[in-house]
Amino acid sequence: MDKIDLRSDTVTKPSEGMRKAMYDAETGDDVFGEDPTVNKFQEYAAELLGFEAALFVFSGVMGNQLCLKTHSQPHDEVICDAESHIFYYESGSPAVLSGLQIFPVFTPDGILTPEAVLPAIRPKEAYYMPRTKIVAVENTHNRRMGKVYSIEQIDTLCGFVRSHNLIFHLDGARAWNAAVYLGVEPKEITAKFDSVSACLSKGLGAPIGSVIAGTKEFIQEAFRFRKAWGGGTRQLGVLAAAGIYALQNNRERLADDHRNAQTLAEAIANMPQFRIDAQRVETNILLFSHTSKSPEEVINECEEKGLRLSPGPIGTVRAITHLDVSKNDIIAAIEILRKV
Numbered sequence: 001m002d003k004i005d006l007r008s009d010t011v012t013k014p015s016e017g018m019r020k021a022m023y024d025a026e027t028g029d030d031v032f033g034e035d036p037t038v039n040k041f042q043e044y045a046a047e048l049l050g051f052e053a054a055l056f057v058f059s060g061v062m063g064n065q066l067c068l069k070t071h072s073q074p075h076d077e078v079i080c081d082a083e084s085h086i087f088y089y090e091s092g093s094p095a096v097l098s099g100l101q102i103f104p105v106f107t108p109d110g111i112l113t114p115e116a117v118l119p120a121i122r123p124k125e126a127y128y129m130p131r132t133k134i135v136a137v138e139n140t141h142n143r144r145m146g147k148v149y150s151i152e153q154i155d156t157l158c159g160f161v162r163s164h165n166l167i168f169h170l171d172g173a174r175a176w177n178a179a180v181y182l183g184v185e186p187k188e189i190t191a192k193f194d195s196v197s198a199c200l201s202k203g204l205g206a207p208i209g210s211v212i213a214g215t216k217e218f219i220q221e222a223f224r225f226r227k228a229w230g231g232g233t234r235q236l237g238v239l240a241a242a243g244i245y246a247l248q249n250n251r252e253r254l255a256d257d258h259r260n261a262q263t264l265a266e267a268i269a270n271m272p273q274f275r276i277d278a279q280r281v282e283t284n285i286l287l288f289s290h291t292s293k294s295p296e297e298v299i300n301e302c303e304e305k306g307l308r309l310s311p312g313p314i315g316t317v318r319a320i321t322h323l324d325v326s327k328n329d330i331i332a333a334i335e336i337l338r339k340v
């Protein structure tokens with residue numbers, strides 16, 4: 001029997017419908033801008049995210065890094081939450097690829113507020129300091145249990161960032177989940193930013209790809225850098241077709257993943273050997289700990305019993321629901337956890 005894989009929402013396999021769309025895709029040479037499916041995908045993604053233009057990129061890291069590069073000059077600084085993906089998991093690339101320094105800001109829940117950001121903004125006259133250029137938000141927040149910014153929180157931070165003439169970037173790897181959680185169109189939470197990077201190969205189930213969006217001019221410049229970084233490819237339409245399929249068919253069903261995560265969190269909360277703050281589960285990411293076993297012990301024991309989990313931030317085990325996990329899989333996962 002296949003194991004139930006809750007390590008990440010990146011483990012999904014392309015469905016039959018998606019593979020058929022890829023098979024049928026019309027293609028051309030995308031370095032010449034001639035792939036009709038890529039062009040269709042980019043127009044559609046730009047419209048969904050509320051921007052003039054969009055660009056297919058190969059990963060969430062590539063999307064974030066291209067946006068940071070395109071917005072900045074070496075010696076500039078990016079303010080991020082200290083638990084953000086850009087600070088934690090992108091290999092120090094802002095320093096290497098763009099000559100940028102990150103200013104990590106500590107927050108109780110991953111939500112950047114004007115009060116948290118203000119002390120990190122460098123005085124303009126301080127020529128001996130890096131120049132504050134970008135404020136980067138993560139929504140939903142990976143290391144903060146899939147936490148979602150409310151519309152008010154985004155609006156307040158946006159007004160503050162604009163009043164300081166800074167660039168507002170969104171790492172929206174899971175912005176689709178945030179939109180479903182809030183019951184709004186994606187553009188309502190993305191279009192207030194200067195740029196967004198959003199993943200296709202997480203909850204949306206595409207095998208490869210992310211998309212970045214911004215003004216036409218911004219995307220033209222990012223297109224140059226994508227080529228410079230070896231990301232100019234030819235008959236990309238086979239992947240863009242999976243992206244179109246994912247955006248059309250797999251966004252609304254993210255609500256199922258959120259329901260499954262809630263069911264799992266509530267069951268774990270009722271098991272005396274585990275600790276979880278089930279109230280905090282808003283989307284598809286759960287973090288929990290065992291009262292006497294280490295995360296590695298829990299992960300190994302579950303693996304033997306047919307449930308795959310991964311280590312989360314300090315002392316926690318992480319479970320992520322996704323489109324290849326059914327309600328019955330969640331019931332089976334609960335039974336396995338009960339025995340740990």
Ligand SMILES: Cc1ncc(COP(=O)(O)O)c(C=O)c1O
Nearest residue numbers: 059060061062085138142171173
């Ligand atoms: C919030 C966030 N941003 C960016 C990424 C990077 O995506 P990729 O693995 O496609 O590079 C991830 C991946 O998990 C993520 O969770």
